Amino acid sequence: MEREFLAAAIRHILSPEDQLRHPAYAALTAALSENQMALDLLGSVDERQQNPTLLLAILHLAALRGDETLTPLYESLNRGEIIDTEAFARTVVHYLEHHVEAVRAELDRMTQTNEVNRTAVLATVISDVARQLGHDEITLVDVGCSMGLNLFPDQVTIAKTDDGNPATLVTQCLSEGFVRSRVPRITRRIGVDQNLLSASDPEDVLWLKACLWPEERRRVQRFDAILAALPNWPKPEFRSGDAIGQVRQLLEEIGDEPVYLINSWVLYYFTDEDRVAWRALIDEYRAKRTIVWISFEHELMGLTLKFPHVPEPAPRKGANQVVVTSSAQDSTHWGWCHPHGHWFSVDSGPKA
Numbered sequence: 608m609e610r611e612f613l614a615a616a617i618r619h620i621l622s623p624e625d626q627l628r629h630p631a632y633a634a635l636t637a638a639l640s641e642n643q644m645a646l647d648l649l650g651s652v653d654e655r656q657q658n659p660t661l662l663l664a665i666l667h668l669a670a671l672r673g674d675e676t677l678t679p680l681y682e683s684l685n686r687g688e689i690i691d692t693e694a695f696a697r698t699v700v701h702y703l704e705h706h707v708e709a710v711r712a713e714l715d716r717m718t719q720t721n722e723v724n725r726t727a728v729l730a731t732v733i734s735d736v737a738r739q740l741g742h743d744e745i746t747l748v749d750v751g752c753s754m755g756l757n758l759f760p761d762q763v764t765i766a767k768t769d770d771g772n773p774a775t776l777v778t779q780c781l782s783e784g785f786v787r788s789r790v791p792r793i794t795r796r797i798g799v800d801q802n803l804l805s806a807s808d809p810e811d812v813l814w815l816k817a818c819l820w821p822e823e824r825r826r827v828q829r830f831d832a833i834l835a836a837l838p839n840w841p842k843p844e845f846r847s848g849d850a851i852g853q854v855r856q857l858l859e860e861i862g863d864e865p866v867y868l869i870n871s872w873v874l875y876y877f878t879d880e881d882r883v884a885w886r887a888l889i890d891e892y893r894a895k896r897t898i899v900w901i902s903f904e905h906e907l908m909g910l911t912l913k914f915p916h917v918p919e920p921a922p923r924k925g926a927n928q929v930v931v932t933s934s935a936q937d938s939t940h941w942g943w944c945h946p947h948g949h950w951f952s953v954d955s956g957p958k959a
């Protein structure tokens with residue numbers, strides 16, 4: 608990637624509303640986007656690996672591992688203490704400039720955040736589509752599942768506002784009159800990922816925590832609370848490998864039951880060719896069997912996925928697009944949502 612594109616990618620990691628929510632990370636992304644060493648480091652890896660959030664996660668990981676300078680700073684962010692955000696950004700950038708080889712050594716990692724609050728939106732879409740199509744029982748396949756935390760739409764509690772329980776997912780519906788439906792019975796839940804993470808591996812848990820944004824205390828608490836709840840929830844099955852090959856195999860193996868395929872912030876990591884191949888796979892199987900594909904991705908992904916043009920502007924900047932494609936219906940823009948599921952709007956489906 609050209610240097611100015613890398614700089615812009617770093618500058619735009621946080622959407623405008625997230626910049627307000629995360630002032631220290633906003634200052635840090637602004638400082639990193641102007642820092643030669645940060646740009647050199649990111650520019651030195653393979654283009655597919657040039658994900659600017661990787662730098663944030665690597666620096667956060669150093670703090671979680673106990674670096675004497677970074678740890679107290681990140682801990683105060685996590686406690687919600689008011690700190691000098693410019694000074695925070697300067698200190699972190701200074702750390703990066705003096706630990707270049709340590710940062711470089713982590714650059715082959717993948718930012719595979721597993722944001723469970725996305726389930727607040729995914730559960731809503733799954734229920735809405737299942738009600739419309741009359742599906743009472745489904746097999747759920749989370750494609751690019753990371754640790755598999757989004758495989759429990761039937762187990763989580765979802766609320767409009769924070770109820771004080773850290774495990775509760777919180778999302779606000781911006782469309783007046785939308786009625787949430789019941790989540791269908793999930794008879795099988797399967798997670799697919801080329802790099803599966805395990806909730807019982809402390810290193811995997813540490814890395815996922817590093818991928819979280821420390822100022823969002825609630826998000827960190829939710830992650831811990833969901834990990835604590837996991838042993839009480841049904842055990843999912845996992846398949847390790849590339850999404851296209853694994854999903855093809857699953858669709859051949861699974862019986863007649865409707866298969867709901869979900870992907871959130873996964874197709875973004877595919878090449879254009881992979882996205883075209885993914886779409887072809889969906890079209891091949893939706894002609895042969897009952898599938899529902901729910902895509903929760905950056906709006907630009909639609910270009911290679913044959914998604915319909917969306918004339919209306921998103922309700923807020925930086926929104927992600929939710930598109931539903933099924934054996935019953937070609938791709939339909941279902942609505943918009945915050946990248947971490949803090950809110951959603953519904954452009955199709957029931958508005959009672």
Ligand SMILES: C[S@@+](CC[C@H](N)C(=O)[O-])C[C@H]1O[C@@H](n2cnc3c(N)ncnc32)[C@H](O)[C@@H]1O
Pocket residue numbers: 717718719720721722723725750751752753754757799800801802803848849850851870871872873876877
């Ligand atoms: C940013 S994470 C998102 C995880 C999860 N879907 C969520 O919403 O929190 C992207 C995940 O997609 C996986 N992934 C990316 N490309 C893949 C591919 N071609 N096949 C399988 N998994 C893939 C990565 O390993 C990673 O776990």
